[in-house]
Amino acid sequence: MIVVMRPGASETEIDGVKKLIKELGLKDQVIVGTDLTVVAAIGDERLKDCAVMEQAPGVSKVMRVLAPYKMAAIETTGNQRTVVKLSETCVFGGKQVPVIAGPCSVEGEQEIMEAARQVKASGAHALRGGAFKPRTNPYAFQGFGEDGLKMLAAAREETGLPIVTEVLTPSDVELVSEYADCLQIGTRNSQNFKLLEACGKQPKPVLYKRGMSMTIDEYLQAAEYILAEGNPNVILCERGIRTFEDHTRNTLSLSAVPELQTRSHLPIIIDPSHGTGHARLVPSMAKAAVAAGADGLAIEVHQDPKHAMTDGAQSITPDQMDGLMVNLQRVAEAVDRECIPVEQMLGQV
DSSP, rough: OOEOOOOTOOOOHHHHHHHHHHTTEEEEEEEEEEOOOOEESSSSOOOOOOOOHHHHEEEEEEHHHHSSSSTTTTGGGTOOOEEEETTTEEEHHHHSEEEEEEOOOOOOOOHHHHHHHHHHHHHHSSEEBBSSSOOOOOSSOOOOOOHHHHHHHHHHHHHHEEEEEEOOOOOGGGHHHHHHSEEEOOOOGOHHHHHHHHTSSSSEEEEEOOOOTTTTHHHHHHHHHHHHTTTEEEEEEEEOOSOOOSSSSBBBOOOHHHHHHHHHHOOOOOOOOHHHHOOGHHHHHHHHHOOOOOOOOEEEESOOOGGGGGGGGOOOOOOOOHHHHHHHHHHHHTOOBBOOOOHHHHHHE
């Protein structure tokens, strides 16, 4: 159930609605939008008499949300898009289409520093890089852990780019959130509900990747675990699903973009690197994603892909990134969006 407050509703009126929700045995969650405030009543309200809510001071209307994902549903915000901010120049869900770029893994202090400089020069708005790496092979490179987080923080200090990095376990959430501007939940942890809950209890934005075998409904219901714990700053990320097709690493479902935007208010970005597994396909899929309405991109970029510790085959070079950013600006303009390079944005701030 969603309680839509009248424009200009006072804190006292909002608190009154929250009290009524608790008296019904439900959990309240306030969502403040650009034009209105809604209070979500979380729980099973099917047997509750909610008529009293409609008469409460400051209430405009009460709506029942039929979708099982109450907080993620588009009805929750009155069809308004949620905006998630990593920095002044990296905001997802608005007209701008930010690009998160960098290597799959943090490979060393000099390597990540140079990568940060290069992706910023290309125009990227945030730096990605894994300090902790979940690997299918237990003998593969697992990342530098906290030392890797410190390297990312140093790169942010020099370049000003916010950092996005993956968290693997609930016990690591506090540590990663000390360093990162955005916590990433990867496909292998997409239904690790304790991790989702732990990320929901901290305030940093969460970039949540779709599970490789998840349906759209399962994806949004899992995202609900983060939202229900009080963190509204969730960025959905389509990174490809597992199908019978074998010419790509995964099958990149670009149709997920308009479908998710129909069902949910959360911003949705595309990862064409994991979505295809081949660097040669990344530019085309990145451009197609922006044309489809994606709210951002996550792209793997490496100075020397042939010698990358992880995912070199799907990493484009800095030179390729330069050319791609130019083309992304053109595509964005064609669909009434913007993909302004970060240096240009900094000149406008």
